Amino acid sequence: MNEITARQITTSDAIGEALAEEMRRDDRVLVFGEGVATKRIDLLAAFGPQRVRNTPLAEGIIAGTAAGAAATGLRPVVDLLFAPFLCYAMDEIVNSAGKLRTLSGGQFAFPMVVLAQTGSGWGVGAQHNHNIEAWFVHSPGLKVAMPSTPADAKGLLKAAIRDDNPVLLFTDLGLAFAPGPVGASWDEEHIVPLGKAAVRREGRDVTLISYAKTVHTCLAAAEDLAGQGVSAEVIDLRSLKPLDEAAILASVRRTGRAIVVHEAGGPCGMGAEVAAVIAEKAFAALRAPVIRLTGPDAPAPASFPLEQAFAPNADAITAAALRACREPLPA
Amino acid sequence: MNEITARQITTSDAIGEALAEEMRRDDRVLVFGEGVATKRIDLLAAFGPQRVRNTPLAEGIIAGTAAGAAATGLRPVVDLLFAPFLCYAMDEIVNSAGKLRTLSGGQFAFPMVVLAQTGSGWGVGAQHNHNIEAWFVHSPGLKVAMPSTPADAKGLLKAAIRDDNPVLLFTDLGLAFAPGPVGASWDEEHIVPLGKAAVRREGRDVTLISYAKTVHTCLAAAEDLAGQGVSAEVIDLRSLKPLDEAAILASVRRTGRAIVVHEAGGPCGMGAEVAAVIAEKAFAALRAPVIRLTGPDAPAPASFPLEQAFAPNADAITAAALRACREPLPA
Amino acid sequence: MLDLMDALRRMMTIRAYEETLVALHGEGRAAGTCTAVGQEASAVGVVSALTPDDLILTNHRSAGHLIARGADPARLMAEVMGKRDGYCGGMSGSLHISAKDLGVVLTSTIVGGELGLCTGVALSQTMLKRPGIVTCFFGDGAAAEGRFHESLNLAAVWSLPILYVCENNEWQAFVHRRETMLGDSIAGRAAGYGIEGVTVDGNDVEAVHAAATQAAERIRRTGRPVLLETRSYRLRGHYEPDDQSYVDAAELAAWKARDPIPLLAARMTAAGLLDDAALGRLKDEVAAALEAAVGFADASPYPDAAALTAHVYA
């Protein structure tokens, strides 16, 4: 896709386009949630009240209805709004959609997509902003993606809708209204496959691995580092499950250094998984400790300056990269 | 505590003792859940129906009631039975008990304990057996423990009840009725502090790090390894959050090799966290890749032979340890 | 019209199946299961009112629903034993047995799980213009879970063709229903959602069949859900083993005296539809079927290790 001539649209618009294209392509696709039919009035006009529905305020039954419908012939997309609200739908997502295929010996499949937003940027605080994507990576039978650009949001959602498994697509509040280049809107084949990372910048000395908002922070740090003679590669995971281990390992085996960055809390987060994969499978190539930079293990603040300070910033990433390059390190 | 003369009791009994001792010590402690008053009839007799309660079948309101009561002067312990049922109580545990202290600027504290069982051994399948302890380690404001012995179950529960924060205590189904030595039942000061790991066996060549059921598997493997001339140290984490990083790092800095073992699934699990801590903070001492051995990333099976094959076994641990000792490894 | 002889055979088969499992458990040959001894009339009365197009969701106490629907006790037993010839290839065990071919779908042992899933199944039925309503079996305990509220409300406002069957057996594992709610009616809550609620004697298979037939007919006509409460009693423990030490002996005895199987047999005898000889033959047939089932289940192989991860993703 030619980024210069491409249209600039937001992630929010990109999701609307993906929904419209997939609903046009496949009658079995429908979307529902609290206010979906009000907020996506264009979809309502195009596809009618059967396939674009508002719901009562009850996340559990929204997700359960999606799972039940998915197992019996429909391909539902549900918008659960903000990630912390998924706390009301964990049974339906984890115990039903994630497990009933295996428990039934393969009798059912769950082609469904759960949408939710999270991340700093709106000052809404910890009950609207909590990056819990790692919970679902830790749960069997699910797939998880979190894009950093409108183009990936569109391509990943289209791939998720076509996938026969339950997929959680988290979008970053801080990126919701940031425009980015996206291919022609009639380009129905703009698919970003689940499980493929993207190298956003090539480099030789250190690999910066991230997803969502902090990919852009890594790119800013890489720019700083270039100025200081350090060549940083930036990998955007895009899919958290399945995880593109090959892309991670190929890069780290070249650079010998890895820094994993995300806004989510550290303990048992995505950074832990990536670091563990590297420490086990690229150990011989490692020339420095694998460094994790994450949001604090604390509820996300609403207060503007605190929220600004919450996610790892470019200076911290630059400093960590320079530390890693001062090999070998003492224990 | 002298293990020879100590009483042998089960984890289930140990939990009953801890509850009785703490309820006697502190009037504010109460326990409720689905069938608690029926199954813990001794507690009901001793403390009456106000402090030992059966509940309607609704995990969300059980956990929410505990959080509301904890914030306003009581110290509730709730039994949610099996870990997957916590999927109905995630909002109350994560969004309320875990966050409302911070969101209120410290106006409230949540001295409460959530009990749940999980793990293979009863053939109950994935909707009763799912090791999700990592979800709570990934959530701010919570503490998490999972003992491998009746003595630790008792000591950790007593510590949890006295802690001013929400603590999740998971017990392993496979260990529920295995007797183990526990100090005199009047020993009210048998406390196992949250955040302290235990070295179950000392060794020089490799560190085996685990918790709950698989600690015993690691001890069996250490025995095998001794026979093959490899001296393995075995660390029982006991507390998953706070995590005793000092104990882990001290051991790995000596042995230079680490293998993390648990029954829970791999991705974003506790093993990922421990491996990441080691890869970042003990890198210079590492002489081999950090190896993770976990349950498959799949719903737990009910069928006997499959359930037996689910958790990592001693042979796999032994083989991994021998691999790690064949340093240096190719990438 | 309910075929009484067929109903009696099914009820006796359910009873024999569950008592056989209890015996096998006693001998350490099968894992503990949740039996519905005493509740056979509810299962057979409701399922006999459905058409082959209708779909069923059930829970941990599912044997009655499955056998009433025509499930083979041999394959059920194989499933309970975790064997490859079970309805789920041994991947469920006793707690979440689905049999898609029979229209028994998405069985969940999470209490309330069936309530959270049935709305989606019904949505598929309507949107894909399939014939057949959805029947969702759940217990009096499940009616305390929030999902009960969310499910009935959504089914009402979206007009989903669901027959909600609350099998009120007075027990929720080790807790008596009286400890969990004020009053005695779960069907009474239907009004709050603007839908019809009906209560029926769950030990009278003819009464259950009549009520379920009427409710199903109404659902087919209006497309709207109905809540049917069948009042019965769990005569055995929550699962095996369970000494029922916590159960009031008088209450248990009173309900044992209303055991639905003797009740139906006596009624048929009085009506001249059954005599001792016929009843004896029926018993022998059922016993023979169960003996064969045990043989089948024992002979069935366990799944191989590959099954552990074979069905995680589609």
Place this chain on the structure above:
Amino acid sequence: MLDLMDALRRMMTIRAYEETLVALHGEGRAAGTCTAVGQEASAVGVVSALTPDDLILTNHRSAGHLIARGADPARLMAEVMGKRDGYCGGMSGSLHISAKDLGVVLTSTIVGGELGLCTGVALSQTMLKRPGIVTCFFGDGAAAEGRFHESLNLAAVWSLPILYVCENNEWQAFVHRRETMLGDSIAGRAAGYGIEGVTVDGNDVEAVHAAATQAAERIRRTGRPVLLETRSYRLRGHYEPDDQSYVDAAELAAWKARDPIPLLAARMTAAGLLDDAALGRLKDEVAAALEAAVGFADASPYPDAAALTAHVYA
């Protein structure tokens, strides 16, 4: 007896406070908030019926409840701006403001959160033998969450002293209540739990006060919960900014014509309790208080970075 002048002052203060926030948001000086413009009579009518010992749980739309309870608009505004002098030291922002000193506890912006927590607060009140009942404010949307069902059922069976106040404002963010349930009564669901349900005109502060007083008195006497539904309307959008393009103009106009503040002022004027001069003075007092509040909030410092992790653990 409700002090009408005091009620009017509080209602006008709530209105002025929220309109000031809207203006500040327009100028980019405050984050968007959820206002309850048009619902002031419900907040003031209920809270004025409580004693200082009573506790209150509220939600995302809390300003009315807090100000009715005596919260200082200056500290509220500081909190909304994330400043250190806010009731939560700036750690809440607008969505989860608790003020323990005022008895406003455990505010959660998870819709249904307050319903899940209030039972525990009431349990503490009873077991620790404290005076004071618990009032739980929630919306018509929250009444669709499973927690509504679980909370009312537990409060009923455990006999917890809770005044459940469902503020039915016809909207659930961008969804009209009619899209989410059959029928029009949430209070009607109380019967299903064996407790009393009452509905009152939420725009008539005297009627709300009377109904809440009666309900609270009954709760103190019986120890049992009551569900009070106040019928009102959200005159502004869900949060700022919100152009309300999805709102039926006629419905909105009809409710605007029943704005509770002019309603009360007119009634007081007719009764000779208020004249234009007095009303003018009141407006000026309120305006002055709000101006001072903005100054206070602007002047208050932001929390320093240490606050990020200061309160994670006790």
